[in-house]
Amino acid sequence: MSTVLLGMPGLPPASPRGTGNLRGDEAFPDAARSALGNAQLRRNIAHATTTIRGKRAAVVGELPHWEQLREAGRQLKSHTMAHLDEYLVQLEAAVTARGGVVHWARDAAEANRIVTELVRATGSDEVVKVKSMATQEIGLNEHLEAEGIAAVETDLAELIVQLGHDKPSHILVPAIHRNRTEIREIFLREMGDAPADLTDEPSALAAAARRHLRRKFLSARVAVSGANFAVAETGTLSVVESEGNGRMCLTLPQTLITVMGIEKVVPRVQDLEVFLQLLPRSSTGERMNPYTSMWTGVTPGDGPQEFHLVLLDNGRTRVLADEHGRDALNCIRCSACLNVCPVYERTGGHAYGSVYPGPIGAVLSPQLTGVEDNASLPYASSLCGACYDACPVKIDIPSMLVHLRAEHVEEHRRQSRTPAVESVVMRTLSWVMGHPRRWTAAARMGRLGRLLRGRRGTIGALPGPVVGGWTSARDLPAPPTQTFRDWWRGQEDQK
Amino acid sequence: MSSPDAGSAREEVLGRIRQAHTAAAPQPWPYDDIDRGYREPERATALTGEALVELLVDRLVDYKAVVHRCAADAVGETVAARLAGRGARRVVVPVGLDPSWRTAEVEWLTDEPALTVDQLDGADAVVTGSAVTVALTGTIVLDAGPDQGRRALTLVPDHHVCVVREEDVVHGVGEALTRLDTGRPLTWISGPSATSDIELSRVEGVHGPRLLDVVLVGS
Amino acid sequence: MRIALFITCLADAMFPDVGRATTTLLRRLGHEVVFDADQVCCGQMHVNTGYQAEALPMVERFADLYAEADLVVAPSGSCVGSVRHQHPLVADRFGSRSLQRQTRKAAEHTYELSELLVDVLGVTDVGAHFPHRVTYHPTCHSLRMLRVGDKPLQLLRAVDAIDLVELPGADQCCGFGGTFAVKNADTSTAMLVDKMRAVLDTGAEFCTAGDSSCLMHIGGGLSRARAGARTIHLAQILASTAEDPFQPDVAPGSVTADAPVVAAPRRSGGVA
Numbered sequence A: 001m002s003t004v005l006l007g008m009p010g011l012p013p014a015s016p017r018g019t020g021n022l023r024g025d026e027a028f029p030d031a032a033r034s035a036l037g038n039a040q041l042r043r044n045i046a047h048a049t050t051t052i053r054g055k056r057a058a059v060v061g062e063l064p065h066w067e068q069l070r071e072a073g074r075q076l077k078s079h080t081m082a083h084l085d086e087y088l089v090q091l092e093a094a095v096t097a098r099g100g101v102v103h104w105a106r107d108a109a110e111a112n113r114i115v116t117e118l119v120r121a122t123g124s125d126e127v128v129k130v131k132s133m134a135t136q137e138i139g140l141n142e143h144l145e146a147e148g149i150a151a152v153e154t155d156l157a158e159l160i161v162q163l164g165h166d167k168p169s170h171i172l173v174p175a176i177h178r179n180r181t182e183i184r185e186i187f188l189r190e191m192g193d194a195p196a197d198l199t200d201e202p203s204a205l206a207a208a209a210r211r212h213l214r215r216k217f218l219s220a221r222v223a224v225s226g227a228n229f230a231v232a233e234t235g236t237l238s239v240v241e242s243e244g245n246g247r248m249c250l251t252l253p254q255t256l257i258t259v260m261g262i263e264k265v266v267p268r269v270q271d272l273e274v275f276l277q278l279l280p281r282s283s284t285g286e287r288m289n290p291y292t293s294m295w296t297g298v299t300p301g302d303g304p305q306e307f308h309l310v311l312l313d314n315g316r317t318r319v320l321a322d323e324h325g326r327d328a329l330n331c332i333r334c335s336a337c338l339n340v341c342p343v344y345e346r347t348g349g350h351a352y353g354s355v356y357p358g359p360i361g362a363v364l365s366p367q368l369t370g371v372e373d374n375a376s377l378p379y380a381s382s383l384c385g386a387c388y389d390a391c392p393v394k395i396d397i398p399s400m401l402v403h404l405r406a407e408h409v410e411e412h413r414r415q416s417r418t419p420a421v422e423s424v425v426m427r428t429l430s431w432v433m434g435h436p437r438r439w440t441a442a443a444r445m446g447r448l449g450r451l452l453r454g455r456r457g458t459i460g461a462l463p464g465p466v467v468g469g470w471t472s473a474r475d476l477p478a479p480p481t482q483t484f485r486d487w488w489r490g491q492e493d494q495k
Numbered sequence B: 001m002s003s004p005d006a007g008s009a010r011e012e013v014l015g016r017i018r019q020a021h022t023a024a025a026p027q028p029w030p031y032d033d034i035d036r037g038y039r040e041p042e043r044a045t046a047l048t049g050e051a052l053v054e055l056l057v058d059r060l061v062d063y064k065a066v067v068h069r070c071a072a073d074a075v076g077e078t079v080a081a082r083l084a085g086r087g088a089r090r091v092v093v094p095v096g097l098d099p100s101w102r103t104a105e106v107e108w109l110t111d112e113p114a115l116t117v118d119q120l121d122g123a124d125a126v127v128t129g130s131a132v133t134v135a136l137t138g139t140i141v142l143d144a145g146p147d148q149g150r151r152a153l154t155l156v157p158d159h160h161v162c163v164v165r166e167e168d169v170v171h172g173v174g175e176a177l178t179r180l181d182t183g184r185p186l187t188w189i190s191g192p193s194a195t196s197d198i199e200l201s202r203v204e205g206v207h208g209p210r211l212l213d214v215v216l217v218g219s
Numbered sequence C: 001m002r003i004a005l006f007i008t009c010l011a012d013a014m015f016p017d018v019g020r021a022t023t024t025l026l027r028r029l030g031h032e033v034v035f036d037a038d039q040v041c042c043g044q045m046h047v048n049t050g051y052q053a054e055a056l057p058m059v060e061r062f063a064d065l066y067a068e069a070d071l072v073v074a075p076s077g078s079c080v081g082s083v084r085h086q087h088p089l090v091a092d093r094f095g096s097r098s099l100q101r102q103t104r105k106a107a108e109h110t111y112e113l114s115e116l117l118v119d120v121l122g123v124t125d126v127g128a129h130f131p132h133r134v135t136y137h138p139t140c141h142s143l144r145m146l147r148v149g150d151k152p153l154q155l156l157r158a159v160d161a162i163d164l165v166e167l168p169g170a171d172q173c174c175g176f177g178g179t180f181a182v183k184n185a186d187t188s189t190a191m192l193v194d195k196m197r198a199v200l201d202t203g204a205e206f207c208t209a210g211d212s213s214c215l216m217h218i219g220g221g222l223s224r225a226r227a228g229a230r231t232i233h234l235a236q237i238l239a240s241t242a243e244d245p246f247q248p249d250v251a252p253g254s255v256t257a258d259a260p261v262v263a264a265p266r267r268s269g270g271v272a
Helices: A028-036 A039-061 A066-082 A084-097 A108-122 A133-137 A140-146 A156-163 A180-190 A202-219 A245-251 A269-283 A316-320 A326-330 A336-340 A342-347 A358-369 A386-390 A397-415 A421-433 A436-452 A465-471 A484-494 B006-023 B039-045 B049-062 B072-085 B117-122 B173-179 C009-013 C016-028 C044-049 C052-066 C077-094 C097-108 C113-120 C140-145 C151-157 C185-201 C212-224 C234-239
Strands: A101-105 A126-129 A150-153 A222-225 A229-231 A236-241 A255-261 A291-296 A306-312 B066-070 B090-093 B107-110 B125-128 B132-134 B139-142 B159-165 B186-189 B194-198 B201-204 B211-217 C002-005 C032-034 C072-074 C110-112 C133-136 C163-165 C206-209 C230-233
Touching (some): A028 A039, A028 C185, A039 A269, A066 A084, A101 A108, A101 B006, A133 A140, A133 A255, A156 A202, A156 B194, A202 A245, A202 B117, A202 B201, A245 A291, A316 A326, A316 A358, A316 B006, A336 A358, A336 A386, A342 A358, A342 C185, A358 A386, A358 A397, A397 C044, A421 C044, A421 C052, A484 C016, B049 B211, B072 B159, B072 B211, B139 B173, C016 C234, C044 C077, C077 C140, C097 C110, C133 C151, C151 C163, C151 C206, C185 C212, C212 C230
Parallel strands (some): A101 A306, A255 A306, B090 B125, C002 C032, C072 C110, C133 C163, C206 C230
Antiparallel strands (some): A291 B186, B132 B139, B139 B186
């Protein structure tokens, strides 16, 4: 072990506070409350997720070997994580051999600094960007802006978010919370060159984006991208996209800077046969996305002649150190779990605070930051399990949520002297339920609740944080006159 | 705090990975033990011959590519008809394109010396060959070979006429990967450029070519 | 067969009718039902809220009582899910080697009611009679944790005189989720409203399921909205016969239809 590990015994560090977009401003229940009251948001997201669920189900149903593919995806990822250091070293060597330059970033601040210096060295004060979760995670655009470098998002949804001075709310379609009418208004207001007679037809809106970005693409000197996959064996990077903005950024500029989380590496080229089948069907519900680019270092005379790969940790090694949580690193960012999640469908992505929303965000964000910095997220789920069924690499998100809840409770207990009310209740219940005599007495006492019941035999709205949360929208049944165990004893006695 | 020293960042990240593996030993999972159970059903359902080509046509059309089937000696006239049909006059070609494919009465812009981006932007169309095509997904793969040229050629012009030889058609993604060399830049194309970013409904026509004509040549 | 009934803490204290119906049904089918009064709770609420160590006494008790049993049935998909998936987890973290073995052993022969009937006892027609319009909500843990599939529907289809109607969006969660309903009460309510709408759209008198907890949630919402439809556990439908029919007029959760005692308290009232 190198000396730098001194001072952090046991575990690698979480993503540090202060830089990036992994932490929200308010707890999930509070953020969700305002989202739930936004009728347009509710309708937009319900419409989009319903559409995509149908498309996904149709194309997944076409493949008789879907379950075997999922299992292979899971095993490939687990294998890779178990040999992550070896594969990263192999990747680095392969990229370097083909004329690329590999950089390592411990955290968001370091990655931002590396990218800024690389852009500066080109003399350019503008970069075109391909949609990338890693650069959103580290807040690269904000950092570049502060350093006097304009970052132009070229993915349609990212452009909508950027022009709308908005935040992304979905992994795949960051502007999923906007409908066509709102997008038209944003374009007319912010784009500058949007035609005055722009309609809200999706094809017209796409055409406006094409015109708006065309000159940028053709004149850009530097591009920043993420990566979907990096093949250790050959050093081949891959970006999976639809619009062609990715191809523009990966092909036309002189310099390409790719920022990639260390977990994106895959062992061999042939392994892409698994992921290229799983990803498009799970994300956009297509058999294959319109464009997938693969490149290896620098190809003389074709594409960028300078290529930099930034390998980002930013809390990932911390996730790797948790045997019950590390499968979150297996995520291929398809968004299928968001699209099937009943919580996401109603609250939208902003309520999660982090750039990673939805079920995968609820397990990934708290692990990247340390659970106490996103303590409400593991509870932002009814544990219905739809995410696990939809995940193309079989990440058991519900079990992981339960694990993180325990981590939060135990961490809270370690940090504070006074136990939370909930903790007292749970311990008391454990004491009561740990013994049948105590339970029998308590269950009988429950009959006192009958005093609260109204004319219809049920209990209506009650004050108080716990019961009040329930009775705000639901009646409680009045407790019965007799518990089951009392009934049982009675009928046994009669025998 | 992290120091800006690049070398130490590399050592530190790799050290953290080993630290994580020490803290929670990963389940050993040798590469060769990965269950490739999907391959057998893939092989078992793979089509060949005319059925394979029909599957490809179905998948291409489904994603809004326009397909024209022709014999090997009719590529030139088929390409010419496609260009004429879209009114193309200035047409980009890679240097290695089969001369018999470029019989149309248009202005041919050969990428030698390399065309500028503005020249590409001023062209109406591009004609290329292709490396491998996946029938199951309707995906054409370009590998920057002599009949395809560098990546920018098939990206900037708005109309791509792509010639696919039936002998280059495979059933699935895995088979395509075995035929490809990732040392070359690869572009996998499934239909014209499209987006699902507005209400998660797919619409065609964004930054890449908005028209994709596929000329499918019988073997 | 000799079948041990694990009643679950919720049914014991709040829905004894469900236990009575399960008992009646299994006896009618010729089986012996035994009830060990030392049982309490599976501990799921503790695990799902993050209190794994606190769940240990319950996990130990369950293993103690049932590792050596022949067959255990619980009228709850989620409690059986907890026994199968969470008990080994808690045992691995906090328990002895012997407990780790015992939890797995107990889980092997613990079944949810529809699994027991269809898979173990091999019956789908249990001789029930239920002349009402009914829709079935597959609870998430039955559907995705236990994978009971259409077993409950097989049982319901065989019920005499039932008017069984399909629930649109049936696989969507009702929003209960244990402490989720309290910690994220607003989101839970939003999910509940959509589930209620789906139930009401069917025109059913009864929404049935295999979990009293989800039914308490859906039923509580329907009751508050004065929607007219109500909830009933699968066991209660299957226990109902022409000779001994289900009494739909009894208030949910009560075993007798006694008159109201006091008026509903106001929010300002001193009931806390």
